[in-house]
Amino acid sequence: MKEKMILIAFCMTIMFCMSACSGNTINSGDNQNAVTEISTSENVETESSEENDEPEGTAMYQLAEKDESVDGEAIGDSTMIMKIGDTIVNVEWEDNQAVEALRDMAKDGDITIQMSMYGGFEQVGSIGQSLPRDDKQTTTSSGDIVLYSGNQMVVFYGSNSWSYTRLGHISDKNTEDMTDLLSNGDVTITISIE
Numbered sequence: 252m253k254e255k256m257i258l259i260a261f262c263m264t265i266m267f268c269m270s271a272c273s274g275n276t277i278n279s280g281d282n283q284n285a286v287t288e289i290s291t292s293e294n295v296e297t298e299s300s301e302e303n304d305e306p307e308g309t310a311m312y313q314l315a316e317k318d319e320s321v322d323g324e325a326i327g328d329s330t331m332i333m334k335i336g337d338t339i340v341n342v343e344w345e346d347n348q349a350v351e352a353l354r355d356m357a358k359d360g361d362i363t364i365q366m367s368m369y370g371g372f373e374q375v376g377s378i379g380q381s382l383p384r385d386d387k388q389t390t391t392s393s394g395d396i397v398l399y400s401g402n403q404m405v406v407f408y409g410s411n412s413w414s415y416t417r418l419g420h421i422s423d424k425n426t427e428d429m430t431d432l433l434s435n436g437d438v439t440i441t442i443s444i445e
Contacts, residue, residue: 329354329358331445335433341422341423344418345418353378362378362379363441364376364441366438368433373405374437376403379402388414389414393410393430397418406440408434
């Protein structure tokens with residue numbers, strides 16, 4: 252009698268588990284892309300249902316629009332351009348509140364920052380206002396752009412270890428190029444919106 256009770260309990264547990272798992276199964280022989288299509292369509296349906304007033308497919312268009320960055324330059328619908336002196340540099344901007352605040356400042360007009368050489372490995376200059384900070388202990392390298400003390404931009408042609416908020420990285424210049432741009436006296440940096 253005890254064995255029959257255990258067997259019945261075991262069978263009921265198996266049936267319960269199988270019925271709980273039978274929801275959205277796909278045979279293992281099916282194409283793996285089908286799983287991706289189901290996941291993608293479920294996400295789009297969820298987003299579309301949250302945006303009741305928008306026509307079908309608009310949510311996907313908006314997602315594509317938000318991710319239009321080229322080398323991290325464009326976030327949203329505006330591209331920030333940085334010049335060191337007269338040299339335009341390609342910056343891969345971080346996606347954080349400090350960069351968004353910098354972008355908002357640039358929308359009101361060009362930001363001009365008078366930089367000063369410091370320590371033989373960086374140029375530092377006041378942004379003119381405080382930006383949101385998310386300082387983390389960081390070891391920088393040549394080409395890194397960081398926020399120091401919330402209101403100072405630092406551009407490196409060498410390396411340092413300190414607590415900074417990352418703003419971006421100059422991706423089209425090597426260490427020698429950065430040294431040529433930044434180690435021969437104070438420079439002016441201009442940030443503008445294209």
